[in-house]
Structure formats: C-alpha cells, structure tokens
Amino acid sequence: MGAKLGQNNVKGEQTKNAILTAAEQLFAESGYRGASLANIAERAGVTQSGLLHHFNSKDELLVAVLEQHNRDDDALLIGPLSLGGADVITGLRELIVQNSKNRVSVRLFAVLVAESTSVDHPGHDYMKARYDRLRNRLVGALSIGIQRGEIRPDADLEVLSSALIALMDGIQLQWIYNAQVDMGAAFDLVARALVESMAMKPAAA
Amino acid sequence: MGAKLGQNNVKGEQTKNAILTAAEQLFAESGYRGASLANIAERAGVTQSGLLHHFNSKDELLVAVLEQHNRDDDALLIGPLSLGGADVITGLRELIVQNSKNRVSVRLFAVLVAESTSVDHPGHDYMKARYDRLRNRLVGALSIGIQRGEIRPDADLEVLSSALIALMDGIQLQWIYNAQVDMGAAFDLVARALVESMAMKPAAA
DNA sequence: ATATCCAGACCGACCACAAGGTCGGGTACT
C-alpha cells in the first residue's frame, strides 16, 4: 500500500514523460485507434513491455495524456475567461493564435474529439464532459458581460458559446489539412461581427 | 471483356447497397479504423467473404461510401449555393437543419474528416480536396454578392467561407455528443451577425 | 423444351500478421 513514493522517482518520471510525449504525438497523428503501443514505445525509446510497466493499459495511457492536456488547457483558458464580459470573445482569439504554435496539441484534440464520438471509446466520457465544461465556463464568463451592460440581456449565451466553440473546433480542422488557413483571421471575422451584433442595443425583430 | 452487364444486376446491386448502407453506419459510429469488415458484413447480412466479393478491399469500400455521399452532398449544396450573394449564408442554415435529420450522414463526415487527417489514411486526399472544393464553391457563390452590392467589396471571402464551414463542422460535432445542442440556432446567431457585418458599408477601421 | 454452359453471387476454410496484454526474470539503485 503505502510504498515509498518519494524515492527514485526521477528516472521513472523521465521515461514516463517520454512515453506521454510520444503518445501525445502519435495519438495526434493517427488517433487512439490508429496508434499502437509498439509505435509509441519505440518513439519513447522503450519496449512495449516497458511502456506497460508505467501505464497498465492503452486506455490508461490515453486518460493520462488527456488529463495532462486538461491541466494545460485550463491554464490557457484562465486568461481569456477571466476577462469577463464581451472581452472574452476577443480574448479567445489570442487562445487560437497561441494554439497555432502547438500543432500537436491542436491535432490531438481535433482528432480525439471526433474519434471519441463512439460511446465505447475510452475518451468518450471525457470529451462529452469537456464540451459541457467549456460551454458552462464560457456562459459564465459571458454573463458578466450582461451584468456590465456590454451584452444584450436577451442574448442566448448557451447558443453563443456553442457557436464560438464550434468555430474554434472547425477552423482547427481545416488548419490541420491546410496550414495556409488563417485561424486567427477566420475567428476575428466572426468575433467582430458577433461583438457588434451582441452589443447592447434594442433587441432586433 | 464486354460481358453482359445488363443481366442479373438486380440481386448484386441490392446486396451491394445493403453493404454500402451498413458500411456507412459503422464508419459513422466507429470510424474507418474502428469498424471491421466482419461487423459491416454482418449488419449487411453477408459474410465477410461475400462483402469482399463486391468490394475488393476496405479502402475500396470507404471510397465507395464517400463517393456516394459526395453525390448526395452536391445535390444538397446546389440549393443554397444557387442563391448567390448574401442569401447563401442564410441558405446554408437550411442545409444544417436538413442535416439534423440525417444523423448518420452528419456523423460519418464529422468522424471521417478528423480521422483522415493522417496522411496515410485512405480518405485523406478526398477530405482535403473536399475542403478546397467547398471553400471554392462558397467563395464563388458569395462573390456574386459583391457584384450585386450586397456584400462589402473588401470582404475576405476566403476567410469568410472558412469560418462558415468551420462553424458547420464544429456545431455538428457538439450535436453528435449532445442532441440538445441547437445547430440551427447556433448557425443563425452567427449568420445574422455576419450578414449584418458584411453588408455594404464603409470599411471599418 | 431440354441440355449445356457460364458468369456472377456467395460461402467456408484458411492465412499472415499486428494488436494489446501477461509473465517471469534480470538489473540497478538504495
């Protein structure tokens, strides 16, 4: 049970990280199903058995990769979301631009979120929950805009949040296929229009 | 060579269609990699060997499924695109609503487009080409709006098209996870804002 | 009308192989 946790972690932690990085890359390239433990292990400089010593199953490895990125994502989201109000929308743009420097990360989620639509996929629950969490946070941050009077009180923040997330997810997919696609510009275009449209003013129609 | 083609096509054509339908469903549920020929054959009411008699390989089956949907897609796109100008944007909404009645089809493409990001995926070239085609068509249809004076001439139609496609792709993904997500409303929200924003008026800033 | 023929449809047995995972052991550090 209470084995000494704090002993020689360094070595194990290193290879564990190497595996995590390799897994991240290969999952991003080929998806969960397309990537094999053998490939991942090879890229990490370990045998498959060595890999399985640190992660008991492929599922477990996936979860570990997901959890790690979860933390990173949260850190990145704090910025834009803490702005509150309408600035959130423009703040998300920065996130997109930031993402465009991290091909693997973008690809990882774009690929996995689609692959995980299968209910029996080991990432299904995670991805479903992630969408809910994202939406809720966005709604929360945007609702500050209503309190401040920046955003029309009759705005449907649920729908708006869904649309914003959709835009980000979708543009990333195109970007993976063709890096010439300007994610920032596309988001900007919509973001400006939305800010304009959602601004305080008499409800249209 | 010129074997009699018009003889007993009916039977073969029937099971071929059954296979195509089953493949469509399973590819949509589990992706190309996740679906097995055995499963597909079973759902189609044939053995795997029987399936392979009609389609020589899994790749070939995928291509067949894709090509069939290609024709359907084209038919659905004619409507919105023939409107030309700014009406295209509002016309796309109808397409989305229409799609919301066809779960399999939506899921098929959402899943496959992400899975096909791998360059070695048999659907890669198809999906890449599909994006280009979609964008080009959209740009073409929207440019009519500029000629008509409905859309600002300085509007970047490439970027606008990318954004619209992204929105559709992204919202479909969320919808797969949670059918409560209102695709029409989300698209509407953005579409209205965009039409407003892209309308003829002096260039901002 | 009957026998013949043949292409297409379909199946069962089989194969090579890659997948994830188990197990027992070896090594090194403490």
Place this chain on the structure above:
DNA sequence: AGTACCCGACCTTGTGGTCGGTCTGGATAT
C-alpha cells in the same frame, strides 16, 4: 534485501485478405 525499472518470450484475439469451391439464374444451342 527489497523495490522500482525494464526487457524478452509468449499468448490470445481480431484483422484484412486469399483461395477454392458451390449454387443459381438466365443465355444459347439443339
């Protein structure tokens, strides 16, 4: 001595695909 690390051999299962064969339904010849 014990524990964490890691490997090699092995096992099972599922995979896409091949091959040989059976059956059937019509076209053809007589």
